[in-house]
Amino acid sequence: MPERKLDPAQWVDRYADYLFNYTIVRVNDRIIAEDLVQETFLAALKSAKSFKGKASERTWLISILKRKIIDYYRKNNSAKGKAEVKINYNDTDEQNGEWLEEQVADAFDINAEDAMQNEELGLAIQQCISRLPEKQAEVFTKKTIEGMETEDICKELNITPSNLWVIIHRARTSLIECLEKNWFK
Amino acid sequence: MLIINCKEAANICDKAQYNEAKSLEKLQLRLHILYCGICRSHSRKNAELTKLCSKAKLEVMNKESKDRLKKEIDTYSKIEQQQ
Structure with missing residues (x-):
């Protein structure tokens, strides 16, 4: 497989909506979601040198975005008390052993399961569009x-x-x- | 007048996904898929795609934000190149 390279000029067209959908489900606010996507792209540019081409560009961007969302909730939590952090680590293209524990907790609530399925569907469509x-x-x-x-x-x-x-x-x-x-x- | 070909059927089927097919066109399509299996199968899938898209409640980032973001990335990349 040829080594993957980053192509920042195409990022917005290719991934902005995908990342935006991923974020909005979790933060439920368009403006905050836009900010987080923006921060993600900028952080990605800054650490472009550390991209080794092992993951796809999209997977790599999502991993940065996940950290941004967690940071956002951390900051918010300290100010406002408890807020729910809803991160779905069970992404098809990045199974990662470390997150297994967290996966166990979910899945009982039918509504949550439904919402999760709709979210995965949304991301699948968005990915196909891109x-x-x-x-x-x-x-x-x-x-x-x-x-x-x-x-x-x-x-x-x-x-x-x-x-x-x-x-x-x-x-x-x-x-x-x-x-x-x-x-x- | 009621008989249409597959290309026309496909076009009507696409319009129907956005509620832009006229009554006569819908009738033509229904007749066509009675005897054309390929269009019947495509119509079913096309309708399914419509259903999935609405179920997924897709959102898009607004255009101004995207343009701004593109500019920022562009500027940053240029600065990087100069260094």
């Missing part, structure tokens, strides 16, 4: 997640409605394929 060609990802996100009107997207991106539907079709077809591989297994 693998699309840039234009497809952009149009699909605007239409599906932001719920923008066809007309408005066409104006903003200067494309015709039939262009838009061709792009949407390609995006959806790739996403179905990607989710079949990574979600429905």
Whole structure:
């Protein structure tokens, strides 16, 4: 396998929404989530030299983000008393022995389990979106997640409605394929 | 008028995911998937994708924040290169 290299110029397009979703589930506040994602990217830039290319870029960024979220709760806890730290270490691509103890505690509450599954689903979709060609990802996100009107997207991106539907079709077809591989297994 | 090809069926199916298919189009699609297995299977998966996306309650970071962040990363990278 070729050694993985970092490509910071692409980070925002590729990972910002993924990291943002990961964070917002845990801190429940858009502004704080944006701040944490920003801090994560900046911290990643500063420690780029220590990236050895063993993990994927995304996994590495998530590991930095996890620490940022924990720090955030630590700071908050000292000021406000107790707050729940909700970190799901059971990520598919980084099984790590150290966290096993913490995994035991969860999982009983059906709602929590449900929420966790929805979160994993969200991240799986986000990951599939980030693998699309840039234009497809952009149009699909605007239409599906932001719920923008066809007309408005066409104006903003200067494309015709039939262009838009061709792009949407390609995006959806790739996403179905990607989710079949990574979600429905 | 009621008979459409697979390409048209796919297009209507995509529009239907965003509630943008007209009644006549929906009828055309329903007829088409009665006899076309490929489109039937694609339609089912396409609808499933819609369901999953709404279930996952996806969020996106707003565009201004992203642009700001891109600039910051860009500036930082340039400074790094100069050193």
